Amino acid sequence: MERTVKILNESGMHARPAGAFVKKATGFSSDINVEVNGKTLNAKSIMNILSLGLKKDDEIKIVATGDDAEQAVEALVDLVNSKFGE
Numbered sequence: 001m002e003r004t005v006k007i008l009n010e011s012g013m014h015a016r017p018a019g020a021f022v023k024k025a026t027g028f029s030s031d032i033n034v035e036v037n038g039k040t041l042n043a044k045s046i047m048n049i050l051s052l053g054l055k056k057d058d059e060i061k062i063v064a065t066g067d068d069a070e071q072a073v074e075a076l077v078d079l080v081n082s083k084f085g086e
Contacts, residue, residue: 001069004061005080013054017084022046024079030066032076043076 007013013021023078025032025043032043036058043062054060057079064072 001073002061002063003073003077004059005077006078007054007056007060008083009086010056011086012056012058013052013084015050017086018046018049020078020084021079022026022049024075025072026070028064028068028075030064030069032064032069032072033063035061035063037047039062054081071076 005051009017010029021043033040034043034049034052035041036052036054039052040063041052052060062073062076064070
């Protein structure tokens with residue numbers, strides 16, 4: 001399961017939203033990765049997410065494989081689309 005989503009936060013995916021993203025991702029048993037500009041990184045690692053330096057309007061592809069892959073991708077897309085509650 002995979003979906004592409006755009007970062008909507010004015011300040012991009014800084015520490016607080018990245019932490020929320022990783023916390024949400026770790027709640028699922030599926031393997032979850034984020035793909036950006038040819039890089040594929042584990043979405044359950046705060047260091048990986050922060051290393052991407054995501055800015056407003058950057059697009060990321062969320063890719064999940066496993067038993068709860070569909071729910072994981074939908075939850076993460078919803079989180080990004082909600083601007084991480086900011």
